[in-house]
Amino acid sequence: MEFHLLPVHRGDPPIQVPRTQYVCTGLYDGGPWLSYPARKGKAEKFKDGTFDLMDYSRSERINPTPIKEQESFFQTWLYFGIIAEFMGVNSEDSINDPTSAEVIRSIYSEILDPDGDQTYVKLDVACLEKLLVMGRIRLSSDPVVRRQHYEHVIRCLAYMHPIIISVPDEFDYSIKWSIAALGELFMVSVRAALQALHAPSDFARSWGNKFLNKDAKRSMMEHGWCRSDIARAEAKYQGIQSLYIARMLDKSLPPRNHSQCTNSACKSYQINMGHYVSEHQHLLCSCETLVVEEEALLPALLDGDHYPLLRFEGGVGDLTCEIVKSGTKPYIAISHVWADGLGNPFANSLYRCKLHHLQKLVDAINDKESTTSPGNGERSLVWLDTLCCPAQDGDGKQKSIEKIRLVYRQAKHVLVLDAGLMSYQSQSQDASEIIKRIFTSSWMRRLWTLQEGALATSLYFQFADQAVNFSAVTQLVWAASTSKSMSYRALQPDFVNETRCLQAFFNNPTPLSLADSLNLLDRALQFRSVSVASDEPLCIATLLSFDLHAVLQLRDQESRMEKVWELVIAKHGGIPSQIIFFEEQKLSRPGWRWAPKTLLNSQSGLHGPNTRITRWFDPHLAVPEHPHGLRVKYPGVQISLKPDYGDGKPRNPWIGAPRLPEDWVQYRSLDDGRWYRIIDQKFAALNNSWTTDEERREYHKQGLYPVHDVANTGRSVLVLNNIPGVREALFATTVSEVSEFIEAVPAAVTTKLNAMLSDLKEESYIYDVVEKIALSVRADEVTDQHLALCKKLNIDENTSLDVFKDLLANHEDFIASTASVKEKIKEELARAVGDDEKFRTLIDTYWGVSYREDFWVVVRNFFHHDYVGKRTGDEQAWYID
Template structure:
């Protein structure tokens, strides 16, 4: 994978990619290579992708054979197709060529193929490897420029064809088994990533009527082995998870894989894939350690008078600024009131690095002296620059709660917006020299620093375009780095940097978009973008979250600060977002995350930052702000929405027998709940997302068995209350185009409501619902058999014996009931082919012998849903 970018000092050697091909590529069209290799259905003259994927699932190709086939086809075949070296039988290239267009003869094509094999396949110590290094990649690109047709129509046809080749290659590469050689797979993915960027660039340039290919070739690149090596190199698990979520290009992910993060020394052993515990600061009195610049320093704190700060903050748009004189031994501070012309530099920092103080406006003198020297050095090369003042939150925002602190928070937007520069101080950056790094690595370090993980720093960096990041040797301008990445040399002549650049530009855009909406509207609605940029960010004081978000969304911050009970500020934030957006997306009621625990607010997520183990991954959450147009209404009772729904009832029997007529016969543990539409007879399955999360963690069958011993039936227990409803995001009806839809839903209890025509509900479980087709027929048949057995004298006798309590008689009676169940089901299986086929399809041959269990299970699943009116309004508390 030598075509991928590396940091200045890689933490380990790049693994070599073995050459596993059993033969050279045959030089014929790329799309039909699998047909020539016998990997398609009999009689088909074209490659059927679905047929191939299905066959690989059912009858996997032996691993050595599969690795050889995939490398031959998707690496060498793709290169030769890209260079238009693969021939039809008549010897012409596949692309549309004008008569006057240069066409190489077979001998010349063979020469290029031989040269490519000589450059790419290398031999070391009696072993052969694939090595597409920078020189080989440059040769491929230079040859491509010579080989591509000149006329625009021919070029368009060529890129359309390559677009189709990449579409074909992606799913084949995506479903490779876990055991497939990692280097072989991702050397192909790295090449495809580069070719995709080239094709997408030309699609846009030539205005080809195609959507640029949105396939990501990097999925799965960070194997457990790679993650382990990154953790050993100082990476936090949550930073690795964030990189996987945030970046799509293999160029940047590969660089990060080999990037050292050992400085400063930190212990991430207690961190998780979601949270870096080291950045969660304990703000309790006496807990925060105010740092020195050097560990052996013993200088005293310099304290700023907070009463002076507060007086300045109450004057119009002014805020306090500082200038220092003297050295560490006699340092003094000058406090000035800002004006429109006062030059100052605002510092944005990570509190975990010791530059904060939650108890007083005070820092050690050595720290202040160091910061003062840093801000002076930014404009040192400009002789006309006036020495700037300093703004630092620890010294300029009153530390104690009160109106002074609230005023300072209100003015944060002004502070960062009007600063000459914003200087970022983060020990994960100040530990490394920038002069040793090229622009991509500097940017990679910035966008994986601790600074990008904090919530307050998002607005601090977003408000000012002159953003500097301090490294060990100097401060580096983010804007200068962006310009360098856009330069002709990096962007136009080196395709690797072009792939890298798209991730960097996306990060740059997300940083600035809240205050430049017109420029970045293509990234989605403000809330969708907010959800994306807040992923993996954190805040030490939970009640600060609504303040930061209000600033980012340009909401009325004083209105939130006016809510004196800080824990209620998130509710006020939702009200302001509701006003800004003309209502909130109604589908919020289906989101799994932790809700606000207050009457009327239990529908509202308590945080944009808090991630719990859920079916939907954090990166999947932003889509809830897109697509569906229905809006909900905040009411004093809850959140008012209109959705389809079912009133849930359990089957009732008037024969005097218990609902379940065979006590002591164990039922199948609950994995889901099935219910029937009482008007249409259609069956549906409701799967509990909570159970799915538990199930996902099981690694052995013993874990499943132990869980089943708990005999938990939460969905069925709620159904038996006869005070429950299922609310679904969409109607559950299937269609020919979507025969097995998966629909989100909630299972809720009905609450008292004084509003006519509405039902108030409280969510208990989050569901995924699907229609049952042939499986529904199984239930209809089982129902008839179950009711027949229920009415039989055998059941009456079993109830009598069970009530008498003789254990030996109960044992024999249970045996007799089971035998009767088996006999009845065998009769059905022998005469009902549809029933037999449905059981085989959905449960398998093994269960066919045990289908009698469904009879005893029936009375648990005899659940009916009565559809409620389409205009029914739900008030969700």
């Protein structure tokens, strides 16, 4: 990946550029790229022109390809083969064409880098440009032919993407990501080529998922990264180019202790207001504090739209401060991270050395932009929250918060002070490194700083050597990304998203729609934090230009957040219905339990933050009707226990048999006869996070059955997301008994959990057979004998688990009876496997050959899962709470 943009400041010693070993066993054959697997005898796993990831995964499960063989095959096909395809070398005739063979040999000659007894793949900018020149010579000048070629390359990349991102974890990291990086590079190049031809160019894929593996993360943390910053980078950046810069970026200055940090929070920047200590500019300094009395601030704060500004005079020893009412005089507003020591929650005071240094930084900006009269003797006015906002609660403090919007909006410049940025020289850095440092700085992790940066009409970031104008550096990045630099083009999507989060709230040329404003808000707030939870609604109200006074009248976080959602609905006539499918914590007051409690750190859920962002674009707006909840229209499924079996036996006739740990619940549809599976999204997210079987066992020891608990209420419904291809639902209970749903009449429900719904399709046949076996054994005398023994022992389905454990450990007749049931089930199952080839094949395909031996427990637990589902209308009305 040597063609990637590389930071200058990579630590001491510098982080090494990863190298990719060459593992191919031969050259690419020069034939058409899509049919290469067929030519190599792999047509059953890679169909020419189509690729089904599920089919491929099942095929690999039954007949796995050795990892080394996969690495060699994929490097030949997906790396060298795609380069040849991009250059227009491959064709049906090329296999035996000496000219094409010579070009392919040239590709290998340019890329392979022998080093001792190892050979590496090295594709740097110069090599890439040489290959592209060779490709341009071969490509027709006819725009129609060129367009067809680029559209064909897009088809190849669309085929390639799911293959390379789904390789197993054992697959060599550098080989995988050299292929994925090449795919990303060609994607942005082809899109640019199609745009130049005025052809549609909306093809996009995210190539960077899981780019930061354990080794990469360990290296980043060794070079000063907080694990929460790494998690943020993974969530925010979709492109390998963006993630690669982050991967190689040293952030060890200033030294910070991140040992107690988590994936969701940086503890080193969490402020304990009760123990906050202001800092000197230098450790050995012993200067005194400069104090601003609240009485001096109030005249400006209580006068219309005015607010106090600061004029400093003198040096550290004799520094004085004059309060100036805002008006016509220009000033620079300071935006800073309080954890860096420039705050004070107890009083409007700071050490004089800090303020003197601050004034020097402000003066440097004025001197830099004033070419005609640098250093004209008049110091710039300053606004700094620590001195200009009363520290104690009261009218003055409330007024200052209400005027924050005016302060930062009317400032000539806003200067950002962040210790991490101020530790590195800017002039030695490329624009890509500067912008990445800004976007991954601690300043980007705090909530109050978001509105301060968003409101600014001119924004500066202070580095060790100078303040960098944000607009100027973004223009440099944009110019490079729109030029011929493919690496900068690959950076562009993530760069645009981050830049919009700072500039689009107030500096957008056109008003934002509801979807755009909420989408922007969500992106901007992710992974930011605030020391006082009730401040979040204030910042949101500012960013959305709402009446801040109305929110300030409420004191607690939930009431303020409720008011924010109220204001959104009042302004836009509703809120996107998809909000009900958020996985994050909701408000607690009845009637508002559909509304997110916070938009800050996303909890660890099944879906990433980007899934949440897309929900804001739902065109269907919903409104709350209190006290019922949010009124929406979605399809639904009424879930109920299967009616009585008519044999007088308990629902679960094998009393004492332990239940399977709950991984899911299935039900048979009364509408189409197929089986469906309900999975708790929280469990699915946990399952994805587990790395050992021990973690799974420890979880299941808790004996949790959340999906069963909802299904067994007799009032359970699935409210289905109606987006095509989306399988999620809310599993809820109706507030009152409902025998039949009527589309136009809203059914009031209380959400219990977020679920995933899977149509089992072929797998339905497994449960058809399981049902037959379960019913057969249920009717067998071995079950009657077992129930007779249970009656004699005076035990039933409601007997405590401890009693059953004691019986299974000490009662010979009970042990023998349960063993007889087990053997009967296994006997029936063995017969079905032996007689029914379809059943046997499906078990091996979906459950795995090794699972067949223990499959009898699925039959044994069948009656714990025996639910039926009936669809409601496609536009069933609901009150969601």
